Amino acid sequence: MLRNTTGLGRFSRRARVTSAVAVGAAALLALSACGAGGSTASSSSGAKNLTVLVEAGGHGELQPIADAYEKQTGTKVTFVELPYDGLYNRLNSEFSSGSVSFDVAALDAIWLPAFKDALTPLNDMFTDDVKADLFPSLVDGAQIDGTYVGMPAWANSEILYYRTDLFSDPTQQANFKAKYGYDLVPPTTWQQYSDVAAFFTQPDAGLYGTSVKGAVETEWLANLSQAGEKNMVIDSSGKSTLGDQASLDALNFYTSQVPNAPAGAAQVDWAAAQNLFNQGKTAMMLFWAHAYAQIPADAPVTGKVGVAPMIGGSAGIAGVPGPWYLSVAKASPNQQAGLDFLKFAYDNNALSVTSSLGLAARISAFEKYQDDPKYAAFKPLIATLNAPATISRPANAKWQQIVDSVLIPMIQKAVVPGADNQQLLNDAKAQVDAITK
Amino acid sequence: MNGLETRRVSTRILLWIVLIAIVVLYGFPFIYMLLTSLKTPVETIAVPAQVFPSLWTLENYVSALTRDGVLSSFINSVVTAVLSTLISLVLAVPAAYAITRYRTRLGRVFILVALVTRMVPAIVVGAPMIGIFHSLGISDTSLALAIADTTISLPLSIWLMASFFEAVPDELEEAAKIDGASRLGALWRVVIPVTSGGIAVTAIFAFLASWNDFLFALLLTAVRAQTTPIVIANLQTQFGLDWGTMTALAVLYSIPVILLTFVLQRHIVAGLTLGAVKG
Structure with missing residues (x-):
């Protein structure tokens, strides 16, 4: 018989194991009812x-x-x-x-x-x-x-970061002046920024003028305000302003920096841009202000970084408040x-x-x-x-959706050489209007 | 060496090449993560990236282990995963047994419906759970998270266990009954020991489902029951990413699962084979 062949001792051992499992499960259940991270119970009075x-x-x-x-x-x-x-x-x-x-x-x-x-x-x-x-x-x-x-x-807001060792180098200063006819200083305008970025772009030496962030939208939005756009992407009636002259100017400027930046712009996000600058691969970076205090002590650029306000377009300097x-x-x-x-x-x-x-x-x-x-x-x-041109992002409940599904994909397509920026903006306008209608 | 032997050796070499390629493909991300965790903070973000550290350091592990909340999150992960595995097995074993042994139409419908629940996005289940657990007074507890995780693992557990039970001949149970065992007795003393390999496989899948869960942990935990995947994700902030600490913590979090898999390797293979030879 099964009961006899398995033996009394075996059943006793099984019973002991079963009991142990049951006790363990009970202990686990008791532990699980609170968790290990400590209590967060709030008193109903809200005082403690x-x-x-x-x-x-x-x-x-x-x-x-x-x-x-x-x-x-x-x-x-x-x-x-x-x-x-x-x-x-x-x-x-x-x-x-x-x-x-x-x-x-x-x-x-x-x-x-x-x-x-x-x-x-x-x-x-x-x-x-x-x-x-x-x-x-x-x-x-x-x-x-x-x-x-x-x-x-x-x-927070993006500001300009630049390499003081490069900008204060007499040879670089002389070469820059000879080439562009004005002093090498931290740029304040789109034109100066383009000149300086092009000047420092030396792929053979592993150095680029700047980085172009294709995987985030905020910097292009700042360009939009710098170009004189009064309503960021959506106007007061809820219609998209994409496709107008300011948005085209902003996108043209944004993508014009691609030759001055490391390859793969479509995938570059904040972390990548910050890494490139901290590693000494870019001479300038437009980035959030908090990053100044976060440059690693053993980074190649430590002690060689200067900061200046965000660059300006036809409407002056502007950032996107964060x-x-x-x-x-x-x-x-x-x-x-x-x-x-x-x-x-x-x-x-x-x-x-x-x-x-x-x-x-x-x-x-x-x-x-x-x-x-x-x-x-x-x-x-x-x-x-x-800065007067600095404006907030639109107070629209669907803004995050617009950013994720329209703006970032548009920028990623725009940074690919040969992209038709006007067409991309027109397509994006239609998508935004479809989301907000 | 004759033609047949040559062909056999060639096939074997080809198989080894394919095997090595697959192992490298699957293993490289983990190896790279391991190597990154042994780099200095600056090297973790070096451009271009280097596979091997130039200076080997355990600095990231010290940073990971001394970080607030890491130890408690690790305990929470263990408690939640073990509890979820137990709940999953306690529910899946009798359910699968009943379906395979009684072979009713309702049972077939049930097992299909169980699979359909896998097709519902977890977020759809997660949002109402917030309110339910709040009403039950078990918000931010490992118990609540384990129950939520069980919704992921239970359908798969039932399907797995059903296939393992199918492989056990009815005659074995009938022999037990002749010896005086009740149906439950036969299940407990004969069927379950015979399918222990299958139960081990099911347990591992259930454990992994809970161990790696992110979404429910995100929605249902705060401080008390927060698990390690959330702590790891918290190292990526809007303003920066601590690669070194993140990879070190991810490596540490992988160790228990790797060890568990090695320990239960024999059962896993046996269990998978048991399911495979079912005729």
Whole structure:
């Protein structure tokens, strides 16, 4: 018989194993009910804990503020970090479900229109004094359909990075002057930028004038404003402005730099452009201001980098503001505590400057540190963000979709030699109009 | 060497070349990741990229292991994956057994419907889960994530187990019943031991599904239950990418799965063979 042939001892061992598995499973279940990362339970009063959702890395900007807030109020701020793309998906899913796991979120400016209905209005916070201490484009971007829904936490913009060792080299200076008839200085206009980029492009020596980023859209949007476009991609009636003269000028200028840049422009994104510059492969780079403080200590260009405001076209210099806003979720049970934290974060915004990203949002915070060599990028950043031609990205709920499905593919096609820029812009206009109609 | 032997040797050499090519194709990304994790921060972003480090360093591993949240995320990954595997097996084994042994029309419909759930994008399931788990009070727990991960692994587990059970002759169970075993007793004492290789294969697939899950972990965890794939992804920010730490953490995260596969290699092969010879 089966029972006899397997033996009593074997059944006992099986029983012991089964018991052990059951005990293990129970322990696992108990452990799984909490997780290993510590508790984030918020009291319903909202007084003791606040959960803040941030993009990975953004937590560093807010940590000094959170520490000071806890010291002053006793409220512990817990940060939940998520990757950039994932953060949008998480917010979208949670706001759609109606239940949120956070009280405050740090949001990219372009997301505010999409989430405005799920965010607590902040109109009372935007007093005249507050607005006077923020860059106009940041105040503009915080307001969706007449309601303020985000308080700027930190602001950024592309500025010009250049190699001081190359620009101050007497031989290079003499050769440049002989070739172009004016002094080799950090460029301020499209023409100067083109000249300098072409001058330093020496593929045999492994050096290029600049990089062309085909996989991101922001730099071309800055060119658009520099070319005099008053409405970025979409006008006030919701129609696309792509295909007009300013957009063509901007795209022509953008793609004109391809011969002055390393091959493979269609795939170059921010990280690639930054790597190329930090490795000493490009003489200039248009990049976000925070990168100045992030040049690795052992990089070939360390100590040889200068910064200047963003270059200008016919409408003067312009950048694309890259602010992040703090917003309070309407569905949060700790709404008042969240609003208190936002007020505290604004009042103590300068604390963010000393963090890893080294950025702030208030003009007074930037000005406080602008003369410190460590923060040399602040003056160009202030000049770029204050430039009259600098405008915010459109407050359109479908902006992210427009960027991902229209603008970036258009730029990637445009940087391929022989592309018909006017046709690409016309096609893109039709696509944008189809998305926004 | 006659013609037949020559042809045999040639075939063997050709097979080895194809085998090596496949191994290189699949293995190179991992080897490159491993080598990158041993480079200095500057070398990880060197243009053009170099395969081998000029200066070998464990700096990235120190950075990865001392980073806030890494250890707890690793524990969460283990707990979630083990729990999800257990849930998946506990549900899949009886379901697959019933389908293969009772052979009803409803059973055939069920197994087809189970497969259809694999065709639904995970995000569609994930969004409602946020509200459900919140209502149940298990938001941001490994249990909630394990349940969510089981929705990925369960259909495949049922299909795998069904194919393994099909390969077990009915006569074995009948013999057990003659010896006095009930149907459940026969399942527990005869069928499951015979299909242990198949269960090991199913367990590995279920474990891997949970271990590598990103989307549910992104949607359903915050601080307490955050798993390592999210921590790895967090090293890519809008303003920079820490290649060295990221690759070091990815290598560390791969080790348990590689070890598990080696340990269970015999069962995997046996299990796959069991499924393959089913007539």
